[in-house]
Amino acid sequence: MTNDFHHILDGDRAQIGVGAVLLRRRAAGLDRDLLAAVEAVAGQAAFRHMTTPGGFQMSAAMTNCGAWGWVTDRAGYRYAGEDPLTGQPWPALPPVIAGLAAAAAAAAGFPGFRPDACLINRYRPGDRMALHQDRDEAGFDHPIVSVSLGLPVIFQFGGLNRTDRPRRIVLGHGDVVVWGGPSRLAFHGVLPLKDGDHPVLGRCRINLTLRRAH
Ligand code: MD6
Ligand code: FE
DSSP: OTTTTOEEEETTEEEEETTEEEETTTTGGGHHHHHHHHHHHHHHSOOBOOBOTTSOBOSSEEEEESSBEEEEETTEEEEESBOTTTSSBOOOOOHHHHHHHHHHHHHTTOTTOOOSEEEEEEEOTTOOEEEEOOOOSSOSSSOEEEEEEESOEEEEEOOSSTTSOOEEEEEOTTOEEEEOGGGTTOOEEEOOOOOOOBTTTBSOEEEEEEEOOO
16 A cells, blocks of 8 residues: 555666656765765855754755755745855766766656756754755756665655655665656655664765756
8 A cells, every 4th residue: 555656667666656766776886976076065065054934944954066056044945056155156066966867867767857956965863854845946847866875764755735645765875766747746855864874974864956946
């Protein structure tokens, strides 16, 4: 019953919803390159805890790369071309990240994906992300590619209404989720990160979400 949509497509691919595909460990072989790219980005645009419009601090620390970065403060959620901490443009999208996103999207049935925004979330034990929709983009015709590294987390994948009971999927090191079409506005979130010690990342999880913001 809970796995109605969890069809195994092949060894490493599972359909988790209409237009949503999980590519297990698709990024695992690139982990060192991806993490080096994230470190380089964070050297220019530091991880920070942003404030929600309601005045709460986001639990995950965030930064961005690419032409557009997702930001939140008391004024609202939006995409910005500059890092509000420095006034500088966000660091360029590293080719290893852009290439992975395009290849994963194509493998999931969305050829020609050219992301212009990459949000980088860093979770420490206890950090979480409440159920939300990704709806700050200018349009919803493009998929989202999500790359998980480090400690595993329970990902909640719901429906188009906040009250639809979400399904739970464990996202581990190297797992990639591609999600578009009828699932593009599905509610989703992650449960509090359980403590652990990952061989590559230690007590930490990194998630990259790549989007077409404009
Ligand atoms: C996370 N991910 O996995 C948070 N959004 O840490 C997201 O919010 C997300 O994984 C849209 C599509 C895929 C995602
Ligand atoms: Fe999201």
